Amino acid sequence: MALLEIRNLSKVYQRDSQMITVFEGIDLDIEAGEFLVLMGPSGSGKTTLLNLVAGLDKPTAGTISVGAAEVTEMSPRQLAAWRSRHVGFIFQLYNLLPVLTAYQNVELPLLLTHLSKSERREHVMTVLEVVGLSDRADHYPRQLSGGEEQRVAIARAVVSDPTVILADEPTGDLDAKSADEVLTLMQRLNGEFNKTILLVTHDQRAAERGHAVMHLDKGVLTG
Amino acid sequence: MKYARLVWVNMTRNKRRTVLTTLSVAAALFLFVSLRSVNTTLADAREVGSESRMVTRHAISIVFYLPESYYQWLVTVPGVRSVSWADWFNGIYRDPRDFFPNFAVEAESYLAMYPEMVIPEDQKRAFLDERTAALVGSGLMERFGWTLGQAIQLRSPIWAPDREWPFTIRAVYTPTNPSFGDALFFFHYDYLYEGTSRRAQPGWYVLEIEDPALAAAVAETIDEHYRNSQAATKTETERAFQTGIVTMYGNVGFLMNAIGLAVFFAILLLAANTMMMAARERTSEVAVLKTLGYSDRLLFALVLAEAASITLIGGLLGVFGAKLAFEGTGFQGLGLLPNFQVKWATATAGMAIALCLGLASGIVPAWQAARLPVAETLRRVG
Numbered sequence A: 001m002a003l004l005e006i007r008n009l010s011k012v013y014q015r016d017s018q019m020i021t022v023f024e025g026i027d028l029d030i031e032a033g034e035f036l037v038l039m040g041p042s043g044s045g046k047t048t049l050l051n052l053v054a055g056l057d058k059p060t061a062g063t064i065s066v067g068a069a070e071v072t073e074m075s076p077r078q079l080a081a082w083r084s085r086h087v088g089f090i091f092q093l094y095n096l097l098p099v100l101t102a103y104q105n106v107e108l109p110l111l112l113t114h115l116s117k118s119e120r121r122e123h124v125m126t127v128l129e130v131v132g133l134s135d136r137a138d139h140y141p142r143q144l145s146g147g148e149e150q151r152v153a154i155a156r157a158v159v160s161d162p163t164v165i166l167a168d169e170p171t172g173d174l175d176a177k178s179a180d181e182v183l184t185l186m187q188r189l190n191g192e193f194n195k196t197i198l199l200v201t202h203d204q205r206a207a208e209r210g211h212a213v214m215h216l217d218k219g220v221l222t223g
Numbered sequence B: 001m002k003y004a005r006l007v008w009v010n011m012t013r014n015k016r017r018t019v020l021t022t023l024s025v026a027a028a029l030f031l032f033v034s035l036r037s038v039n040t041t042l043a044d045a046r047e048v049g050s051e052s053r054m055v056t057r058h059a060i061s062i063v064f065y066l067p068e069s070y071y072q073w074l075v076t077v078p079g080v081r082s083v084s085w086a087d088w089f090n091g092i093y094r095d096p097r098d099f100f101p102n103f104a105v106e107a108e109s110y111l112a113m114y115p116e117m118v119i120p121e122d123q124k125r126a127f128l129d130e131r132t133a134a135l136v137g138s139g140l141m142e143r144f145g146w147t148l149g150q151a152i153q154l155r156s157p158i159w160a161p162d163r164e165w166p167f168t169i170r171a172v173y174t175p176t177n178p179s180f181g182d183a184l185f186f187f188h189y190d191y192l193y194e195g196t197s198r199r200a201q202p203g204w205y206v207l208e209i210e211d212p213a214l215a216a217a218v219a220e221t222i223d224e225h226y227r228n229s230q231a232a233t234k235t236e237t238e239r240a241f242q243t244g245i246v247t248m249y250g251n252v253g254f255l256m257n258a259i260g261l262a263v264f265f266a267i268l269l270l271a272a273n274t275m276m277m278a279a280r281e282r283t284s285e286v287a288v289l290k291t292l293g294y295s296d297r298l299l300f301a302l303v304l305a306e307a308a309s310i311t312l313i314g315g316l317l318g319v320f321g322a323k324l325a326f327e328g329t330g331f332q333g334l335g336l337l338p339n340f341q342v343k344w345a346t347a348t349a350g351m352a353i354a355l356c357l358g359l360a361s362g363i364v365p366a367w368q369a370a371r372l373p374v375a376e377t378l379r380r381v382g
């Protein structure tokens, strides 16, 4: 059984009387330790798919399971708790809290755990070390470059040791060099730390970093 | 408490807005505590009024005088043990801002009726023996730095306004009950009488009765007797008399309460608006926190905690600002509010109001944060 199983997934938006079918009857398996890249034209539903996997949105039909968790069956409260332990989200625009330092941003998911302050500190400093920013712990997002911000965001996504990492165009807003660093980092997370990654991108070079590439177009997913 | 920093950074994000809101809450609660303390102080003062003393005044209003001749008959009323009288002198010392209550009284009988005033025996004698002597509360002595034997002058706009009235302080009293007030000033009615070319008349009579149970009968007898005379009377227990005065303030109090309520709602709207703006500015951050696994319930609590922190800090400033301001300066409302104090019950009520303000102003944005649809919000902001 795959770590992530998507079965017969459909998402239809209703805008006024108009029905917008983003995709219908999608099946997808992702094994543990996989680094899967998802590509597709704008508006094809990639973000929608990630949101569904993370339980941030409800599908019109179909099921999603991650490990033992039936994502599509859980209540909002269960979803929040599950998300905090099993999902690491990375956004195109980093989405760090501007009023918190890099350290405090990375600590955010750990506040939801029972870890003590010193344990949290240990975890945060470890991941900041992994992303190569331990010397920037006390810097605020506005004091960091885009690439650094994204690395902080990655640290925040992995600090609670999630089951899957969902990344939505994480290099979309970065220059080539920063993008390269971020992608190398994601490869390391996958290779060294055995993280399962689902990466959405428009960027062909980014796609080359994954184990496999899938395309989503006109509601159809192809390998 | 690990979320405290999150609440704090959000509060201090727009410092000016938070400070302004906090200060308006502080001002509102300062006002509330002050008004409420006026009421509780007046209520205490009323309690000082004795049930065995009665006051006979002009039926129409306390501002009208009663004939001196009434004394002769009042002492004969069954149940009345002794009779004294007094006048509101309205004397001004130096400047109207130096106001304190001062009365001309029929001293010998008056002092006998008011054991609440403790006066050293020799001073009492000295006061009674001298026509221009004054009896002064210890707090008033302190306020003006007066000493025993000192000569002072008052002017009275209602009694012979064109002259100064010289007095010599011959006695100082301390009240047995602080609510009686230690800032009153008494002198001899005879001095007033002569100083006004014998035009002065008693403002009210004070009667000591043998038994509080007789109060109703005594009042009935007296008021009936004067019903058709040149000056009809109204007789009531001193406590009821004081209640009347307090009720007079009370109407003012009602007005002030109404103003207070209006201010309260204005502040509530202000605080609510602040929270709305604050929350609206960070919808995307709320959405991000949700992607990290922050539950709706937690986000609800965080927003509410932020609102409550602002109003509670404002409350602390307002409530304890008032307590320190009044008690630190020994405020007595120019002697009209003896023993003025901000009671703990009032302070607690103030803080409870601050908390309610916080919850009321935070509930809508908290609810919105909890309900925020993550996927759509993230899409909207990028």
Ligand SMILES: Nc1ncnc2c1ncn2[C@@H]1O[C@H](COP(=O)(O)OP(=O)(O)OP(=O)(O)O)[C@@H](O)[C@H]1O
Binding pocket: A013, A014, A015, A020, A022, A040, A041, A042, A043, A044, A045, A046, A047, A048, A049, B376, B379
């Ligand atoms: N709340 C919504 N209501 C109606 N339509 C929606 C809603 N959210 C998304 N859509 C539509 O669903 C489709 C898929 O959107 P989605 O954001 O998943 O695409 P995407 O593949 O991530 O695009 P991009 O590459 O531009 O990020 C789009 O046509 C979009 O307009």
Ligand SMILES: [Mg+2]
Binding pocket: A046, A047, A048, A168
């Ligand atoms: Mg997208």
